[in-house]
Amino acid sequence: MAQFTVVQEVDAPAEAVWATLVDWPRHGDWAPLTVVRRLPGPSEGAGAGFVARTGVGPLAFNDPMTVTAWQPPKDNRVARCEVVKSGRVVHGRAWFTVTPLPGDRCRVVWFEDVTVSPRALTRYAAPLLSVAGRLGFATTLRALARDVERATPATP
Template identity: 80%
Template sequence: MARFTVVQEVDAPAEAVWGALVDWPRHGDWAPLTVVRTVPGPAEGVGAGFVARTGVGPLAFDDPMTVVAWQAPAGDRPGRCEVVKSGRVVHGRAWFSVTPLADRRCRVVWFEEVTVSPRSLTRLAGPVLSLAGRLGFAATLRAVARDVERDLAARSGPR
């Protein structure tokens, strides 16, 4: 099993960052070579589903996910969303939390625990997959932070 955790502080309120993170199709803006589409059913909350298609041409694969836990941030209370990955290539779970901090900032923690098919690949390459995941999601969370901070600045105008 490959596991990794990434932490990113964002200069924006937790509710704004949460809103961006649960806009599932928007993940394709931040994750390289990835397009995300929702599936029929609830758009948010437990039971919401979406599929991330990652790769190019015949080397692309689907990563279907279903939300199994959902608590949006409110006031000082952190938010947390957990998904189960049920694809032919990637299986496991992922979750993120968004914790409000002082001065309208927040901290995002992203965790993944996945197995890649064939499972022997994960056993052999688990440390490499964990490192690649950590580096990839660190870049993704930096992109999320930049977008949300830029959107917030554009809405609030010049200071």
């Protein structure tokens, strides 16, 4: 399996960052060549489902996900969301946490543990897939942070 972790600090409250992260269709605003749509059913919480379509033309693939754990920020505790990826191309799991920090800031940690089909590709290319995933998600989380920071007024 290819694994990677990305950490991004954000100059915005955990609640604002969480709300942005779990607005699934907005992920397409930051992830290159990706469009995300919700699936029928709950839009948040365990059981919510969505599909990220990534790529161009015939090189695009669907990455369906279902939320399996959901703990929004409350009372200054760490928020956590976990998903299972069940696509034909990408399968595995991912999670992110949002940790409140002093001064209306927070830290986002994003983790992925995925297999890419054909499975032999992951077996031989796992280090490359991990580096590519880390670079791609670092770029995505930086773009998300810029959006949330612009939209969140600074507190005195």
